[in-house]
Amino acid sequence: MSDSQQTQSQSQIETRTTGSDQPLETTSGETVEEARDEWIEYDFQGEAKMVAEDLDVYYGDDHALKGVSMEIPEESVTALIGPSGCGKSTYLRCLNRMNDRINAAHVDGSVRLDGAEIYQDGINLVELRKRVGMVFQSPNPFPKSIRDNISYGPRKHGDIETGLLARMLGRDDSEAERELVERSLKQAALWNEVHDRLEDNALGLSGGQQQRLCIARCLSVDPEVILMDEPASALDPIATAKIEDLIHDLAEEYTVVIVTHNMQQAARISDQTAVFLTGGKLVEYGDTDQIFENPRSQRVEDYISGKFG
Amino acid sequence: MTRDEYQQSLADLRADVLSMGELVQGRLDRALTALSTVDEAEARAVAGADDAVDRQYLDLESRCIQLFARQQPVASDLRFVASSFKILTDLERVGDLAVNLAQYTLAADRKRFEEVDLSAIGALAREMLDDAMVAYRTDDPDLCRSIADRDDELDTLCQRASERVVRDLIEREVDEGDSWAVEELLDDVSRLLLIVRDLERVGDHAVNIAARTLYMVESDPELV
Numbered sequence: 231m232s233d234s235q236q237t238q239s240q241s242q243i244e245t246r247t248t249g250s251d252q253p254l255e256t257t258s259g260e261t262v263e264e265a266r267d268e269w270i271e272y273d274f275q276g277e278a279k280m281v282a283e284d285l286d287v288y289y290g291d292d293h294a295l296k297g298v299s300m301e302i303p304e305e306s307v308t309a310l311i312g313p314s315g316c317g318k319s320t321y322l323r324c325l326n327r328m329n330d331r332i333n334a335a336h337v338d339g340s341v342r343l344d345g346a347e348i349y350q351d352g353i354n355l356v357e358l359r360k361r362v363g364m365v366f367q368s369p370n371p372f373p374k375s376i377r378d379n380i381s382y383g384p385r386k387h388g389d390i391e392t393g394l395l396a397r398m399l400g401r402d403d404s405e406a407e408r409e410l411v412e413r414s415l416k417q418a419a420l421w422n423e424v425h426d427r428l429e430d431n432a433l434g435l436s437g438g439q440q441q442r443l444c445i446a447r448c449l450s451v452d453p454e455v456i457l458m459d460e461p462a463s464a465l466d467p468i469a470t471a472k473i474e475d476l477i478h479d480l481a482e483e484y485t486v487v488i489v490t491h492n493m494q495q496a497a498r499i500s501d502q503t504a505v506f507l508t509g510g511k512l513v514e515y516g517d518t519d520q521i522f523e524n525p526r527s528q529r530v531e532d533y534i535s536g537k538f539g
Numbered sequence: 540m541t542r543d544e545y546q547q548s549l550a551d552l553r554a555d556v557l558s559m560g561e562l563v564q565g566r567l568d569r570a571l572t573a574l575s576t577v578d579e580a581e582a583r584a585v586a587g588a589d590d591a592v593d594r595q596y597l598d599l600e601s602r603c604i605q606l607f608a609r610q611q612p613v614a615s616d617l618r619f620v621a622s623s624f625k626i627l628t629d630l631e632r633v634g635d636l637a638v639n640l641a642q643y644t645l646a647a648d649r650k651r652f653e654e655v656d657l658s659a660i661g662a663l664a665r666e667m668l669d670d671a672m673v674a675y676r677t678d679d680p681d682l683c684r685s686i687a688d689r690d691d692e693l694d695t696l697c698q699r700a701s702e703r704v705v706r707d708l709i710e711r712e713v714d715e716g717d718s719w720a721v722e723e724l725l726d727d728v729s730r731l732l733l734i735v736r737d738l739e740r741v742g743d744h745a746v747n748i749a750a751r752t753l754y755m756v757e758s759d760p761e762l763v
Binding site for chain 2 (some may be wrong): 493494497522523524525530531534535536537
């Protein structure tokens with residue numbers, strides 16, 4: 231980019247800031263951050279599945295997420311991007327209260343799922359995490375058979391009953407389990423590769439297959455939202471392409487939120503992109519087309535174009 | 540390629556598109572001068588040397604493709620490479636039109652339709668092209684819009700010139716018994732009408748360059 235372009239973008243920031251409540255004297259550092267609140271207002275088509283409002287997260291004294299407000303449209307793919315330590319994974323983990331598992335973590339603010347507050351007292355976390363499932367960076371199948379990886383959750387939740395006791399009580403759901411395993415594996419585009427070895431240990435699968443198995447496991451409990459934290463970062467390009475195709479297909483039925491360090495991946499697969507930058511703040515949120523073609527924030531422009539410092 | 544090299548390759552691309560612009564502007568200039576001074580030697584020189592433009596065009600086109608493939612530019616970098624990629628094609632076409640103009644100078648009997656002022660049309664088209672390249676060099680959105688505004692003026696000049704040729708043809712007394720003379724006249728008319736259209740096209744390419752530049756600078760597809 232030429233100097234004149236730089237100067238022009240800077241002056242656009244200046245123009246925008248003059249309208250804010252707090253007069254800003256320069257365009258550097260915090261002052262620019264003040265200007266960007268208007269860039270996270272995002273009018274998307276359709277309904278919001280999840281809504282975060284004024285979300286702050288602290289890990290001890292570390293203020294990891296600062297006042298994030300963001301609506302996630304249903305049945306679409308929302309990508310969260312930003313440098314390491316920007317708070318994107320922290321934000322993702324707020325959406326199904328995974329941060330509760332970290333003792334030093336403290337969350338302020340509100341997150342609603344279909345309009346209902348998930349941070350209210352007495353909420354059933356097991357039920358929440360069933361509705362808002364999660365897939366992690368490294369595939370983490372249970373050291374069990376492929377079949378058991380899928381049916382473990384539904385059994386735990388009591389959705390299917392198998393075994394001697396169930397048979398004695400006349401509640402044998404073996405057929406339902408078989409159907410569930412097949413459906414979940416098909417949804418995760420893994421069925422064709424494993425249907426003849428469902429009893430094999432899942433750890434014998436390739437990394438890409440293990441990750442699709444984890445997605446199938448997540449789908450087996452019939453979630454509404456799927457959170458993915460860098461689901462393809464440990465995979466080769468072919469396995470990555472399969473996961474990306476899968477994410478695209480899943481968005482027809484599910485609300486997918488994905489954290490990725492791979493900017494091109496965000497550009498390829500997401501409908502909307504939220505950019506977090508260092509300091510735990512959401513800087514810009516909008517249609518993926520707009521973010522990658524014409525970001526409004528100069529800092530986002532610099533980040534996605536690889537112009538650091 | 541490191542990020543610094545990438546930034547340098549973007550700067551080089553801009554400099555080389557501008558240099559291709561200068562080459563094409565120079566050729567258009569020479570073709571217009573040859574036309575107005577009826578300088579056949581100069582016209583022949585312009586008509587026979589389009590290779591340099593084509594070579595530069597193909598080189599720059601392949602560099603844009605390489606940048607897309609290897610750097611996946613986004614945001615203003617993306618708009619810059621995409622716009623430059625399109626602008627190259629317009630410049631290459633103007634290079635072809637300069638050749639047409641030179642060939643016309645060699646073939647036409649300019650005494651026949653002296654009242655049709657091709658130099659005024661050519662000057663306006665040339666000015667629009669020059670300004671389009673200035674807008675690209677300086678990221679000037681206002682200049683882009685002013686080029687689009689001037690296109691109406693150019694179109695009017697071209698339309699008037701064409702009408703004048705046709706009216707002149709109707710009013711002209713021709714010895715219909717002299718079939719060779721009739722054929723010569725008709726050839727000259729069609730050549731002149733085509734060259735008027737070519738000059739109008741130079742203006743259209745200038746508008747295209749301005750439109751892509753406006754998109755590049757402001758992400759505004761208004762003129763595209």
